[in-house]
Amino acid sequence: MAKTLAAPPQRNAPDDRYDWKRIAYLLALSRVLDAMEEDRLVPEKKVLYQFSARGHDMAQIMLGLSLDQPADAACGYYRSRPLLLALGVDPEVALASAMAREGGYSSGRDIGTVFNYPNPGGASALPMCGGVGAQYTPTAGWAQAIEYHHKVLSDPSYEKGIAVVLGGDGSVASNGFWSALTIATTQKLPMLFYIEDNGYGISVPSTFQTPGGNIAANLASWHDLEIMGGDGTEPAEAARLIEDAVSFVRGRNGPCLLRLTVPRLQGHSFQDTQTYKSDEFVASERARDPLPRLKSYLVPAMLSEPEWDRIAADASQAAEAAREAAEARSVAAPETVLKNVFFQDGAMQAMGGQWTHGYTAPEATETPNPEGQRINMVTAIRRVLDHELMLNPRVVLFGEDIGPKGGVHAVTLGLQEKYGVDRVFDTSLSEEGIIGRAVGMAIAGLMPVPEIQFRKYAEPATEQINDCGSMRWRTNNQFAAPMVVRIPGGFFKCGDPWHSQTNEVAFVHSPGWKVAVPSNAEDAVGLLRGALRGNDPVIFFEHRAMLDHAWARRPYPGDNYVLPFGKAKRARTGDDITIVTWGAMVHRCEEAAEGRSADVLDLRTLMPWDKQAVLESVRKTRRCLIVHEDLQTAGFGAEIAAVVADEAFIDLDAPVARLTMPDIPSPHNAVLLEWVLPSVERIAAKIDDLIGF
Structure with missing residues (x-):
């Protein structure tokens, strides 16, 4: 009697709430682009920096497809191209950027893996930075701006928006990660920390970045933070976890950290031979490749073998067409590289700053109209801040001790009481967080006025300051982050190495920043008001010795008094x-x-x-x-x-x-x-x- 063979076990059918065909296509497209660069464009020296996303790609695509609100924004890092493809970036633009051609993310000004994507029709990709961990605090600023737009400016389009930041396991050791984590949890912001853990930061194991190598486990007791984690290579599990994490944050339950384990199927960069990994470990990574796992999940349950092959062929054809078009693009005219350091000739950035949200500056005059008795610089600066807060609901003041205390120099005294904690607020003690948060808020259309308590204290924020200043230039006017950073400094009744530094030249040497150094109350009024109404980031230096100096006192020059920069x-x-x-x-x-x-x-x-x-x-x-x-x-x-x-x-x-x-x-x-x-x-x-x- 013939034996009856047992039927193979039935797998659960793919959840039809997800667009699996789109996921499969974008995954195939991402793989073809990586292979094209690795096998052809890098050896031909048409691409000089290449970071493969293989292994990270499937879950990233799922994440990108889940960002469907116009107020959504994500900021990633050099291995985040699959996310961009899911957000709608044209593969021709992606390859043109990799080849440093005109019309890419920066028209050849920046590395092609340092991306940005202003997307008026959907979720945007905030301009990433080249430094590891520098993406976290600007994303926290975007999350806080979402809340501000919704609650203070009463804009319903921000009601379900979220901010997503992508980082590898190496980045969880950075100052930016911990600062953003503090901001997001203490403020209960709609922010998703998406951590791709491939076990290595270049050649350094993740156990060197965080004890035990699992940041999710180490943060299990962190207050007001939802923790999720799992396998980013299993299609059903990754899709479910991403949906749960996005839904949690979108439901205004506070921030969430989602850690997905993924393999890095190529070296850190193209030049990395991965000799620090054993053959057994490399083999174990290849066994976790999400591409064959996705195929096994979809074929034959949802797609036939020919349908899968057709999707792969379509992706390959699209990538080849994108390559041809990208290679046909010219290099930007060399003389254009001098443009877009500052706002000039009326060429408006695509995204960022209050001007892109319809702000129009009130009429102004360079002629002072003196009012009343002479006032000191403290009073003059406070009066300008008060007036602009009253006129412009996008102005937001924050820093250490500027709330009830009114700042260590009393410049903001009484402003929180008058305008509330949403518009004038204290921050955690992190200059990286203060400036990084301001960057995200500025990109979102606010006019942030962060205070660095003393000039020397700006040093932990140097990376964010430099990245903010270069934003307009390195994105070729795609993005800008206008803000006014108030910094007291210089000698007073005494000096010391920590509170009395000036070092203005460091800001001058950071392209994209305007720098004001008023000597008296009248000039402080005109320069500060011009900065608050402007379209470029400004360092506003308040000299401690002149804040209450008798010589520096002047009559208030009027609420319409504005001074141009660059006029002695x-x-x-x-x-x-x-x-x-x-x-x-x-x-x-x-x-x-x-x-x-x-x-x-x-x-x-x-x-x-x-x-x-x-x-x-x-x-x-x-x-x-x-x-x-x-x-x-x-x-x-x-x-x-x-x-x-x-x-x-x-x-x-x-x-x-x-x-x-x-x-x-x-x-x-x-x-x-x-x-x-x-x-x-x-x-x-x-x-x-x-x-x-």
């Missing part, structure tokens, strides 16, 4: 010497020039700075002295001296001179401090030396 003020007029200065040194230079015929130029802004005014004055007086508080070596005075020597050399009757701090930190003892600062007496003596040369 002639504080004194004379014929024998030009003195160029800014900030706290203006007062000292004016005193030193008493009884002498000197042009004293207060630059007021260092980026841009008024070259024309300086050169015109030097050609008249034939002498130039530059006075500043910052260190001499590589201080901004060196730039001014170089320009004068280069463009007005034949007009000079004496060498260009500088009077500055020596190359040391600011000393604490008041006697020591005054000995190293440019004093009125030393400035006067230097003026006399140059006039008598």
Whole structure:
């Protein structure tokens, strides 16, 4: 009697709530693009940086397809191209970006794996950064902006929006990750942390990044954070987990961390041979490839073998057509690389800043209309912030201690009480988080005004500051993040290495930032108001010694008073010497020039700075002295001296001179401090030396 063979076990049919054909197509397309780069474009030197997404791709595509709200945004990293394909990025654009051709993510200005995608028809990809972990805090800022748009600005289109940040297991050791985690959980923001754990950060095992190698397990007791995790290579499991995580965050239950384990089926980059992995480990990774697992899941339960092959063939054909079109694109004209450092010629960015949301600045004047008695700089700055908060609901102030305390210098005193905690609020103690959060909020159309408590404290935020400034340029005007960063600094009654630093030149050397250094209350009003109504990121430097200095007091110049950047003020007029200065040194230079015929130029802004005014004055007086508080070596005075020597050399009757701090930190003892600062007496003596040369 013949035996009856048992039927094979039945697998659950694919859940028809998911678009499996679309997932299969995008996965096939992602694989073809990776293979095309690895096998052809990199060896042909048409692509110089290549990071394969193989192994990460299937779950990423599922995540991208789940972002279907116009307020949704995601920020990823160099292995996130599958997500972009799912969001709708054309493969031609992806390949053109990889080949650094015109019309890609940056038209050849940035690495092709450093992406951005302003998507007016759906979810956008926020401009990623090249630094590991730098994507977290801007995404937290976008999440907070979602809540602000919905609750404060009463915009219903943000009601279900979420912010998603992608990171590998290596990135969970970064400052940005922990700062964003604190922001998202303390504020209960609609933010999804999507962690792709492939076990290695380049060559370093994940056990070096977090104890035990499992960030989800280590965060199990973290308050107000939903933790999920599982296998990112199993189609049904990955789809379910992603749906659960997105639904949790979209339901306004707070943030969620989803950790999916995935294999990295290629080296960290194309050049990485993975010799640090054993053959057995590499084989185990290949056994977890999500592509054959997806095929096994769909064929024959949903698709026939020919249908699967047809999907793969369609993807291959689309990739080849994209390659041909991308290769046909030209390289951007070299001279265009100088454009889009700042907003210029009315060329509006595609996304970011209040101007793209319909903001129109009120009428303004450069002519002051003095009102009342002289006020100090603290009062003047507070009055501008108060007025702009009242006029513009997109203005948001935040930083350490700026709420009930009113800031350590009392500049924001009373503003939280007047405008509420949604618009004026304290933050956790993380400058990375303060500036990174501001970046995301600015991209979302707000005008953030973050405060860094003292100049030296900006150093942990250096990466976010630099990335923010370069955003417009490196995305070729796709994105910009206008904001005003208020930073007190400089000496006061005493000095010290931690609170008294100026170092303005560091911001000048960060492309894309405008830098204001007002010396008095009137100029502070005009420059701050212009910055708050502008379309570029601004560093607004508030010198501690001038905040309540009698000389710096001026009558309030009016609510319509706005000063342009790059226009110096002639504080004194004379014929024998030009003195160029800014900030706290203006007062000292004016005193030193008493009884002498000197042009004293207060630059007021260092980026841009008024070259024309300086050169015109030097050609008249034939002498130039530059006075500043910052260190001499590589201080901004060196730039001014170089320009004068280069463009007005034949007009000079004496060498260009500088009077500055020596190359040391600011000393604490008041006697020591005054000995190293440019004093009125030393400035006067230097003026006399140059006039008598």
